[in-house]
Amino acid sequence: MSTVDLEAATTPAVATGQDRAVLRRFLRNPLAVIASLVFLTIVLSAVFAPWLAPYGANFTKLALVTAPPGEEFLLGGDGAGRDVLSRLIYAGQLTLAGSFLTVLVAAGLGVSTGLVAGYFGGWFDRFGGWMANFLIVLPGTIVLVAMFTLIGPNIIITMVVLGVLIAPNFFRLVRNLVISVRNELYVDAARVSGLSDGRIISRHILSVVRAPIIIMAASVWGIAIVVQAGLEFIGLGDPTTPTWGSMLLDAYNNIYIGRHLLLPPGLMIGLTVGALILIGNGLRDALNGEEAIIVAPRQRVKDAARAEAAVPSVPEALLEVQGLSVGYAGRDGSTKTVVRSVGFTIARGEILGLVGESGSGKTQTALSVLRLLPEGGMVTGGGIWLEGQNLAGLSDAQMQAIRGKRIGYIPQEPMSNLDPLFRIGSQLCEPLQVVGGLSRQEARGRALALLERVGIADPHRVFMSYPHQISGGMAQRVLIAGALSCDPDLLIADEPTTALDVTVQAEILDLIRDLQAERNLGVLMVTHNFGVVADLCDRVAVMRGGEIVELGAVNDIFARPQHEYTRTLLASTLEDAPVRPPLVPRPPRRQNAGAET
Amino acid sequence: MDHGRSGNLKGRWMTGYVIQRFASAMLLLLAITAVAYGLIYSGGAEVSRSILGELATDEQVAAKNVELGLDQPLPIQYGNWLANAVRGDLGRSWFSAERVSDAIASRLGVTLSIVSVAILICTVISVALGAFAAVRRGWWDRAVQIVSVIGEALPNFWVGLLLVATFAISLRLFPATGFVPLNRSPLGWLSSITLPVTALVIGGVASAAAQVRGALIDVLSRDYIRTLRARGLPENRVILRHALRNAAPAAITVLSLQFIGMIGGAVMIEKVFALPGMGTLAIDATVRGDIPVIMGVLITMALIVVVVNLFVDLANAWINPKARLA
Numbered sequence: 001m002s003t004v005d006l007e008a009a010t011t012p013a014v015a016t017g018q019d020r021a022v023l024r025r026f027l028r029n030p031l032a033v034i035a036s037l038v039f040l041t042i043v044l045s046a047v048f049a050p051w052l053a054p055y056g057a058n059f060t061k062l063a064l065v066t067a068p069p070g071e072e073f074l075l076g077g078d079g080a081g082r083d084v085l086s087r088l089i090y091a092g093q094l095t096l097a098g099s100f101l102t103v104l105v106a107a108g109l110g111v112s113t114g115l116v117a118g119y120f121g122g123w124f125d126r127f128g129g130w131m132a133n134f135l136i137v138l139p140g141t142i143v144l145v146a147m148f149t150l151i152g153p154n155i156i157i158t159m160v161v162l163g164v165l166i167a168p169n170f171f172r173l174v175r176n177l178v179i180s181v182r183n184e185l186y187v188d189a190a191r192v193s194g195l196s197d198g199r200i201i202s203r204h205i206l207s208v209v210r211a212p213i214i215i216m217a218a219s220v221w222g223i224a225i226v227v228q229a230g231l232e233f234i235g236l237g238d239p240t241t242p243t244w245g246s247m248l249l250d251a252y253n254n255i256y257i258g259r260h261l262l263l264p265p266g267l268m269i270g271l272t273v274g275a276l277i278l279i280g281n282g283l284r285d286a287l288n289g290e291e292a293i294i295v296a297p298r299q300r301v302k303d304a305a306r307a308e309a310a311v312p313s314v315p316e317a318l319l320e321v322q323g324l325s326v327g328y329a330g331r332d333g334s335t336k337t338v339v340r341s342v343g344f345t346i347a348r349g350e351i352l353g354l355v356g357e358s359g360s361g362k363t364q365t366a367l368s369v370l371r372l373l374p375e376g377g378m379v380t381g382g383g384i385w386l387e388g389q390n391l392a393g394l395s396d397a398q399m400q401a402i403r404g405k406r407i408g409y410i411p412q413e414p415m416s417n418l419d420p421l422f423r424i425g426s427q428l429c430e431p432l433q434v435v436g437g438l439s440r441q442e443a444r445g446r447a448l449a450l451l452e453r454v455g456i457a458d459p460h461r462v463f464m465s466y467p468h469q470i471s472g473g474m475a476q477r478v479l480i481a482g483a484l485s486c487d488p489d490l491l492i493a494d495e496p497t498t499a500l501d502v503t504v505q506a507e508i509l510d511l512i513r514d515l516q517a518e519r520n521l522g523v524l525m526v527t528h529n530f531g532v533v534a535d536l537c538d539r540v541a542v543m544r545g546g547e548i549v550e551l552g553a554v555n556d557i558f559a560r561p562q563h564e565y566t567r568t569l570l571a572s573t574l575e576d577a578p579v580r581p582p583l584v585p586r587p588p589r590r591q592n593a594g595a596e597t
Numbered sequence: 598m599d600h601g602r603s604g605n606l607k608g609r610w611m612t613g614y615v616i617q618r619f620a621s622a623m624l625l626l627l628a629i630t631a632v633a634y635g636l637i638y639s640g641g642a643e644v645s646r647s648i649l650g651e652l653a654t655d656e657q658v659a660a661k662n663v664e665l666g667l668d669q670p671l672p673i674q675y676g677n678w679l680a681n682a683v684r685g686d687l688g689r690s691w692f693s694a695e696r697v698s699d700a701i702a703s704r705l706g707v708t709l710s711i712v713s714v715a716i717l718i719c720t721v722i723s724v725a726l727g728a729f730a731a732v733r734r735g736w737w738d739r740a741v742q743i744v745s746v747i748g749e750a751l752p753n754f755w756v757g758l759l760l761v762a763t764f765a766i767s768l769r770l771f772p773a774t775g776f777v778p779l780n781r782s783p784l785g786w787l788s789s790i791t792l793p794v795t796a797l798v799i800g801g802v803a804s805a806a807a808q809v810r811g812a813l814i815d816v817l818s819r820d821y822i823r824t825l826r827a828r829g830l831p832e833n834r835v836i837l838r839h840a841l842r843n844a845a846p847a848a849i850t851v852l853s854l855q856f857i858g859m860i861g862g863a864v865m866i867e868k869v870f871a872l873p874g875m876g877t878l879a880i881d882a883t884v885r886g887d888i889p890v891i892m893g894v895l896i897t898m899a900l901i902v903v904v905v906n907l908f909v910d911l912a913n914a915w916i917n918p919k920a921r922l923a
Contacts, residue, residue, distance in 0.1 A: 134625065134628060137629075137906055139860055139895075139898040139902055140861055142861055142864070143895070145883050149637065150637065233754055234864055234880055235880070235884070248755060248758070255762060259762050262758055262759060265755075269755065270752075273751075274749075277750060278746060370826075372826055400826075400830075402829075403828065409827035416821065417820045417823075417824040420919060421916060421917060434829075434830055434831070466919070482824070483827075
């Protein structure tokens with residue numbers, strides 16, 4: 001336990017390292033960099049308007065009223081004979097400052113209250129939540145219009161009020177983030193070590209909420225610019241100082257005689273707000289790491305696998321995997337290989353264990369057989385044969401006909417593998433009707449029988465339940481029933497007991513063994529647990545770093561492990577293994593769940 | 598039999614849930630009116646002066662205050678106003694003596710015409726576009742993302758102005774201004790709302806499609822989607838029956854926010870197209886300081902927002918069995 005705490009306590013230090021990584025990723029995103037430069041240029045030109053603008057904001061030349069763009073007024077003259085270009089530059093001042101004021105008020109109010117509400121909870125949290133709900137449902141524009149009666153043409157107060165109206169967005173964001181961080185181990189550790197609440201908030205919590213706040217600030221700034229422009233446009237602004245919104249009002253008033261007036265202020269607003277959105281998006285992408293995958297993965301799966309249309313070496317095997325490699329496409333076009341030249345066979349009625357630590361590629365191997373790799377994953381080499389039929393040569397539709405009917409799949413986490421919106425019964429009947437071709441009544445009867453077969457005491461109640469109404473062990477039984485519903489020959493079980501309580505684990509393994517014997521199934525049992533292997537499997541393949549390091553009969557491997565890694569694994573999991581060892585409790589959740597899904 | 602029992606259970610949850618949501622919506626409405634009334638009427642004496650003009654004597658102002666009920670304490674004023682409002686009487690305009698409820702009734706149709714048609718079109722296009730981008734990814738996805746940023750960055754009233762300048766003034770395809778009620782001429786109505794609706798739809802689709810896309814991509818990466826595929830279900834079925842349904846609560850929330858935003862944004866759109874809707878009423882009343890009308894507009898808007906939110910809560914509860922317990 002203490003090691004876990006120590007590990008977790010170092011997280012903030014990692015976070016500062018991540019900051020630099022985020023910045024690097026942001027700077028590598030051309031769109032975000034261009035947007036930042038555009039925005040910076042707009043801000044600077046507003047700041048230095050007196051030096052940049054060719055004329056004063058209110059310099060008037062009556063001869064150039066609504067004049068088209070020309071030599072003297074580069075972008076033409078407005079409805080009062082003023083230089084559009086100069087006003088555009090000057091208008092940036094009040095537009096940007098006013099909308100930034102909204103951001104400051106909204107962020108200041110929302111972040112401070114959100115921190116307190118999230119960190120301390122209690123009545124303040126409830127009151128804050130209620131206020132946020134109240135403010136968020138107000139029809140903002142109408143409130144601001146009504147405010148005009150009270151405060152008159154004062155854009156500064158209006159922008160402050162807008163900030164108050166927008167503050168709930170920051171409040172909710174910060175509150176929820178703080179609550180999720182508050183219970184993290186490193187915050188606990190800091191509290192135990194005697195750090196004051198103030199120090200904890202400023203050192204540990206602010207570092208987590210900072211980036212999301214900046215992202216939201218960028219988007220709020222954009223919204224504020226548009227709202228301000230709208231208010232100015234309907235005439236509720238201060239007529240003495242130019243803004244892009246008041247320039248649009250002028251354009252509207254002269255729409256029949258000076259249509260060129262429409263474009264400059266509108267484009268300026270679009271450019272500024274667009275830049276802010278792109279900066280926010282760039283930051284979010286940088287925070288999420290390399291997520292975007294540009295090439296559609298499915299196509300490449302087929303192409304790569306078809307290229308190696310070898311023949312199966314053991315044609316009578318139920319499943320044969322030969323030289324299988326799996327890779328993930330990175331954003332830069334490179335491929336990260338997670339499974340390398342993996343090969344094994346499974347005979348009918350045989351259980352093959354695929355063991356290895358987290359990230360060794362065993363789940364990736366199992367999912368490639370089903371052609372259900374997560375997005376970005378693809379088979380980069382090798383072949384997969386089901387009773388001599390090359391699966392790589394099949395179309396997506398043909399592959400779909402294999403799934404469910406020929407290959408059943410039992411997933412790892414029972415609760416996340418049932419669709420939360422459908423009753424258990426409906427989820428069991430759907431494949432029976434759609435894939436198995438049964439009638440509604442037949443499917444219902446079959447589903448109830450299956451539920452009973454997998455050991456559910458009250459099949460009718462579970463049939464009518466939603467997933468959140470049943471326990472994890474029961475959900476896993478439901479998923480096993482689902483995997484068997486269309487009578488497959490091969491079962492792929494991806495750590496079927498890892499997420500369950502120890503007592504339930506043994507029951508589920510018994511169930512799988514019984515069903516396997518009853519139906520003479522071939523089983524690919526993915527696990528990190530040698531106890532499960534000893535308990536259930538005929539043969540075992542040990543995986544490490546994407547490769548199979550050892551493959552053989554369970555008895556041989558337990559008696560005479562050849563590979564050093566197998567020996568280490570065996571030594572660490574089975575110190576004095578009985579014939580049927582007690583199941584080893586689940587190890588702490590792995591931190592880098594990314595590679596294995 | 599089992600089915601019936603469980604159905605009743607669901608029914609009971611739903612009824613309790615509906616009552617709870619409704620009560621909280623009413624409370625919210627009460628709070629909105631109280632705050633608005635307090636803010637707007639706290640400057641009581643100024644009101645009579647501004648109606649009567651600078652030359653009015655103090656006696657005249659005092660008499661006007663009594664006439665308008667402004668001499669009474671604020672909570673009593675609010676109580677009277679609320680008691681009348683509940684019966685549908687929102688008072689009379691201080692300037693035109695028109696009943697506020699009549700003024701709103703004649704304007705609401707215009708605003709709701711353009712906003713409801715816009716949100717309907719927006720829903721269809723953004724769900725289709727967002728789903729297409731999420732499922733196809735690749736090139737299409739990129740295009741949807743780029744279009745979203747552009748659509749979000751441009752103020753919809755400016756898009757409206759461009760539409761007027763192009764399609765009404767230059768090409769003369771549509772009327773630049775004015776509104777034709779549906780019951781007078783369906784074609785005229787359609788033609789009068791086409792440009793304002795287009796302006797609202799462009800901005801609405803841009804942000805809604807991006808959010809639908811995000812919600813659907815999130816759902817498609819869930820474990821149960823993979824398990825459904827592993828059961829051999831056709832991809833169309835997985836997407837249409839399971840993924841879209843799971844993404845629906847997020848989409849409904851986004852679209853309801855769009856709807857509320859459009860109702861507010863109608864103020865600008867109505868000005869661009871000179872439509873006699875709620876927004877125009879609000880601006881006129883604001884500029885004149887016609888407080889009963891402003892209160893009427895505020896409460897109507899708040900009522901719409903509350904009803905929309907109630908609808909969203911109920912729709913989500915209907916879709917998601919877990920939400921019914923909340």
